[in-house]
Amino acid sequence: MSSFEKIALFIDGSNLHATSKALGFDIDYRRLLSEFHGRGVLLRAFYYTTVIEDQEYSSIRPLIDWLDYNGYTVVTKLTKEFVDATTGRRKVKGSMDVELAVKAMELAEHVDQIVLFSGDGDFRSLVEAVQGRGVRVTVVSTLATQPPMVADELRRQADIFIDLAELKPRVGRDPAERPGSREMRQQPLQFTARGAINRGDRVE
Numbered sequence: 001m002s003s004f005e006k007i008a009l010f011i012d013g014s015n016l017h018a019t020s021k022a023l024g025f026d027i028d029y030r031r032l033l034s035e036f037h038g039r040g041v042l043l044r045a046f047y048y049t050t051v052i053e054d055q056e057y058s059s060i061r062p063l064i065d066w067l068d069y070n071g072y073t074v075v076t077k078l079t080k081e082f083v084d085a086t087t088g089r090r091k092v093k094g095s096m097d098v099e100l101a102v103k104a105m106e107l108a109e110h111v112d113q114i115v116l117f118s119g120d121g122d123f124r125s126l127v128e129a130v131q132g133r134g135v136r137v138t139v140v141s142t143l144a145t146q147p148p149m150v151a152d153e154l155r156r157q158a159d160i161f162i163d164l165a166e167l168k169p170r171v172g173r174d175p176a177e178r179p180g181s182r183e184m185r186q187q188p189l190q191f192t193a194r195g196a197i198n199r200g201d202r203v204e
Helices: 013-022 029-037 061-069 097-110 121-131 152-157 164-171
Strands: 006-012 041-052 073-083 090-093 113-117 136-141 160-163
Touching (some): 013 041, 013 136, 013 164, 029 041, 029 164, 041 061, 041 097, 061 073, 097 121, 136 152, 136 164, 160 164
Parallel strands (some): 006 041, 006 113, 041 073, 113 136
16 A cells, blocks of 8 residues: 555444444544554545434533544534334434445545445445545455444455454554543644645535
8 A cells, every 4th residue: 555545534433333342442543543644645534423412411422522623524413312113212313324425425536545434235335436436445344243243245345344353453442441531632633634635626
């Protein structure tokens, strides 16, 4: 991989969280950014997640705020919580798949590689479309769980598949070492590549 290759990260927040949890570790987002910053010219790191509407406090809010100040472009959408009439269970309605796909297609002409952190098979057609524009796609998920967290059709479509379990030593953190609010308020990480797209096109 060329050190001059332009890269964009697309993180399906809930999917990555579920995958790392299944593998028994937390993602250290500072280390994750550094890991891919060292693999080329990192133009953007998008983090997509939903926030439940009318919820006074969300446990994900401190993470969202931290990411937003530390080099990530955070994209959120309000979702509605409801009770399933047949099962009586509380469910959340909402997905960021469309928003992620639209941005990936917009950005395709600016990058050499897109790294997708998701195992969702619904993204297979997006990966194929982006590849059709000459962009290589790396999918990050895992086969190390039972059942695997990555859909077989997505893994087969990707140019490169990285198992998150293999990245654990470089981007992982034991859940017991989860940072408190003090670390969340640390000085922002210097991330100069965030404004690196300069072809005159609006991408945000």
